[in-house]
Amino acid sequence: MTVAAGLGYALIALGPAFSLFAGVVARKPFLVLTLLSSTLFWLISLIVLSGIWRGFLPIKSGTWWAYAILIITSVALQEGTRLVFWRLYKKMEEMLDAFADRISKPRLSLTDKMLISLAGGLGHGVAHAVFFCLSLLTPAFGRATFYVERCSKMPFFLASALIALGFLVIHTFSMIIAFNAYDEKKKCDQIVVPVVHLAAAVMTLVNLAPGGCLIGTPLLLVMAALTLQYCWRVACRRLTEHQHRQLNNN
Amino acid sequence: MDPAAASPAPAPAAEEPRSDASLLDALGGEVLAVMSPVSICMALVVLLISLLSPPSSGSVAAGSPPPVTAATLVYLESPTDTPAQKFVGALLDAAVFVALVAVVTFVLVALYYYRCTGFLKNYMRFSAFFVIFSMGGAIAAAVLRRLAAPLDAPTAFLLLFNGAAVGVLSVFASAVPILVRQGYMVALAVIVAAWLSRLPEWTTWIMLVALALYDLVAVLAPRGPLRMLVELASSRDDELPALVYESRPTVGPATSSSSYASAMGSVEMQTMADSGRVGGSRYDRVEQDEDASRAVVEMRDLGRGRSNIGEMNRSSGSVLQMDNLEREVPVTPIELPSNQIGSQHAVIQIEQSEEAETAPLVSAASSNNAASDEEQRQSSSSEPLDFEMFESTRGIKLGLGDFVFYSVLVGRAAMYDLMTVYACYLAIIAGLGCTLILLSICRHALPALPISIMLGVTFYFLTRLLMEPFVVGASTNLVMF
Numbered sequence: 001m002t003v004a005a006g007l008g009y010a011l012i013a014l015g016p017a018f019s020l021f022a023g024v025v026a027r028k029p030f031l032v033l034t035l036l037s038s039t040l041f042w043l044i045s046l047i048v049l050s051g052i053w054r055g056f057l058p059i060k061s062g063t064w065w066a067y068a069i070l071i072i073t074s075v076a077l078q079e080g081t082r083l084v085f086w087r088l089y090k091k092m093e094e095m096l097d098a099f100a101d102r103i104s105k106p107r108l109s110l111t112d113k114m115l116i117s118l119a120g121g122l123g124h125g126v127a128h129a130v131f132f133c134l135s136l137l138t139p140a141f142g143r144a145t146f147y148v149e150r151c152s153k154m155p156f157f158l159a160s161a162l163i164a165l166g167f168l169v170i171h172t173f174s175m176i177i178a179f180n181a182y183d184e185k186k187k188c189d190q191i192v193v194p195v196v197h198l199a200a201a202v203m204t205l206v207n208l209a210p211g212g213c214l215i216g217t218p219l220l221l222v223m224a225a226l227t228l229q230y231c232w233r234v235a236c237r238r239l240t241e242h243q244h245r246q247l248n249n250n
Numbered sequence: 251m252d253p254a255a256a257s258p259a260p261a262p263a264a265e266e267p268r269s270d271a272s273l274l275d276a277l278g279g280e281v282l283a284v285m286s287p288v289s290i291c292m293a294l295v296v297l298l299i300s301l302l303s304p305p306s307s308g309s310v311a312a313g314s315p316p317p318v319t320a321a322t323l324v325y326l327e328s329p330t331d332t333p334a335q336k337f338v339g340a341l342l343d344a345a346v347f348v349a350l351v352a353v354v355t356f357v358l359v360a361l362y363y364y365r366c367t368g369f370l371k372n373y374m375r376f377s378a379f380f381v382i383f384s385m386g387g388a389i390a391a392a393v394l395r396r397l398a399a400p401l402d403a404p405t406a407f408l409l410l411f412n413g414a415a416v417g418v419l420s421v422f423a424s425a426v427p428i429l430v431r432q433g434y435m436v437a438l439a440v441i442v443a444a445w446l447s448r449l450p451e452w453t454t455w456i457m458l459v460a461l462a463l464y465d466l467v468a469v470l471a472p473r474g475p476l477r478m479l480v481e482l483a484s485s486r487d488d489e490l491p492a493l494v495y496e497s498r499p500t501v502g503p504a505t506s507s508s509s510y511a512s513a514m515g516s517v518e519m520q521t522m523a524d525s526g527r528v529g530g531s532r533y534d535r536v537e538q539d540e541d542a543s544r545a546v547v548e549m550r551d552l553g554r555g556r557s558n559i560g561e562m563n564r565s566s567g568s569v570l571q572m573d574n575l576e577r578e579v580p581v582t583p584i585e586l587p588s589n590q591i592g593s594q595h596a597v598i599q600i601e602q603s604e605e606a607e608t609a610p611l612v613s614a615a616s617s618n619n620a621a622s623d624e625e626q627r628q629s630s631s632s633e634p635l636d637f638e639m640f641e642s643t644r645g646i647k648l649g650l651g652d653f654v655f656y657s658v659l660v661g662r663a664a665m666y667d668l669m670t671v672y673a674c675y676l677a678i679i680a681g682l683g684c685t686l687i688l689l690s691i692c693r694h695a696l697p698a699l700p701i702s703i704m705l706g707v708t709f710y711f712l713t714r715l716l717m718e719p720f721v722v723g724a725s726t727n728l729v730m731f
Contacts, residue, residue: 029282030274033683036285046720047673047712050716050717050720051716054715070724096273099273106273116274131721134672150728159728197731201730201731213728
């Protein structure tokens with residue numbers, strides 16, 4: 001439905017990402033590089049996943065349990081990727097700290113680390129939105145729109161844009177939670193992240209039922225809001241603790 | 251400031267400025283300064299291609315017939331051939347192309363060796379003018395036609411001519427604002443890449459792989475033409491007679507004695523601070539440069555009256571250049587059948603070659619001077635340093651050929667689907683990052699094509715064959731993860 005509609009859908013999916021990028025990430029070149037590398041990681045994990053599943057495609061749309069297995073394996077792989085990303089980040093942090101000591105600049109502060117985890121999460125989220133939503137959006141720039149059978153009340157593009165938005169928020173902020181949890185070694189937070197991811201992914205299974213997308217999509221956005229709120233709590237707590245420690249030290 | 255009453259919030263704000271000056275700000279700026287124009291170039295090429303020839307993977311016949319270039323001298327692909335025929339034909343095409351590029355590179359090296367730099371520079375200027383005026387004009391005409399935008403011929407001619415003239419000036423003169431020069435470099439790359447993307451599919455892929463391999467050989471092998479060229483250029487302390495994208499302004503060779511402007515312009519000298527850091531990481535220099543440039547300015551104050559002041563920094567290894575040469579090989583005039591692009595172009599099909607482009611050389615600023623610089627480095631900083639002609643850059647240089655071939659790859663991916671475009675874009679950027687990391691480790695000319703092109707081709711085929719059915723199948727059912 002014309003260029004305006006296409007742009008609108010693209011902005012629904014990626015608008016918050018753009019503002020995060022322009023406001024936070026673009027100011028520090030290192031964060032941009034982090035974003036690009038985490039996007040690459042996500043892409044590689046997706047390619048590996050599709051390599052594994054290629055033999056079983058195409059899945060008949062009636063068999064929802066096949067999709068369930070698909071989702072479980074995908075989430076498992078992506079959480080594994082997150083762990084690998086964390087390990088690499090730790091190594092890089094050591095190198096950066098050593099380098100900072102060598103040129104006698106201050107080491108990475110807590111906000112720096114959180115910014116890096118934000119950029120990493122944003123990379124994952126942007127990759128998800130781009131590959132799952134944007135690449136299918138080209139027909140939306142034309143003159144008509146498209147409805148899937150099972151979702152006859154919402155244009156397909158709108159549904160996929162909203163879902164992409166939800167997942168973008170979830171990926172971005174769960175990366176912050178995850179990095180904090182790995183750093184502080186808090187088990188409960190470490191469990192929360194994969195659980196949230198899995199729950200959100202399973203929720204999209206609801207879309208397989210006829211008319212399900214009217215329920216699934218808002219639920220997903222609610223999950224995204226919950227993730228956002230949880231991350232806010234974690235970040236506030238961590239920062240105020242850091243504050244107090246600094247004040248006590250001084 | 252009321253520390254007692256201050257809430258915790260201002261405290262981090264107070265330390266923010268200090269941490270803002272921390273590592274995250276200093277690192278990665280130069281890498282990004284190269285990646286952004288590459289990204290912009292690729293984005294423009296994808297936009298042009300999707301505007302001019304809507305992605306239709308199979309219909310070669312529906313679009314304009316592919317240009318008759320040196321890349322299709324042996325075999326011109328037609329959709330009715332069998333895959334085996336296409337493959338063999340494409341191999342032959344690629345071999346001929348690479349041979350042509352190699353020959354022209356050797357000719358270039360010979361010309362440079364015999365100091366025909368005037369001829370080379372004028373030829374470069376002519377080719378830049380021709381590309382912008384003729385090929386750029388054809389593309390502009392096609393875009394106007396596609397958008398149904400009215401523009402009369404005299405105005406178009408005037409605008410094109412002026413644009414091309416400014417382009418020629420900006421490419422080699424040193425007094426042009428850096429942004430204009432960078433813009434024209436990107437424009438040149440976009441035009442050439444958009445032109446080259448019209449080659450048939452198999453030919454394009456095999457040609458890209460062949461060029462990546464050629465690049466590897468030409469830059470790293472001891473008798474490779476591009477390596478010889480770089481060594482020649484650095485032994486004469488002259489800049490390469492090539493079209494190169496610079497991310498920072500260069501100050502041209504100063505024939506007069508020192509001028510403050512040149513001193514201020516990112517002059518670098520490596521170890522004013524301490525001589526022990528020669529082997530330090532690349533990032534060391536980011537910091538040292540600031541100290542160094544101040545120190546150099548002070549030195550210049552002392553040595554104002556010296557007649558020749560140049561700069562020794564090329565050796566300091568802080569200049570990491572990826573140089574590339576761009577040449578043109580005019581092919582014999584060939585009349586193209588009148589296609590919708592019509593007009594005057596393509597009387598001569600210019601091969602933007604390759605020889606230049608193919609050799610991205612990352613030269614850590616003239617290894618030849620390294621020896622003499624070592625000595626000077628060991629000596630104390632107070633000793634009057636013997637400068638020579640300088641070319642002060644801080645930042646990475648990337649040859650225009652790299653831009654062109656990255657964009658050709660992404661453009662060809664755009665003709666299939668947008669998903670492949672994103673995958674190839676990420677692959678190319680990753681390859682570029684790896685090349686830059688390698689550059690900081692081994693400080694000599696490195697080819698920028700191989701890693702990126704190989705990654706790009708791999709990711710294209712993986713995405714097309716593996717990922718797309720998977721992702722499209724999942725997302726059209728609105729099942730996402």
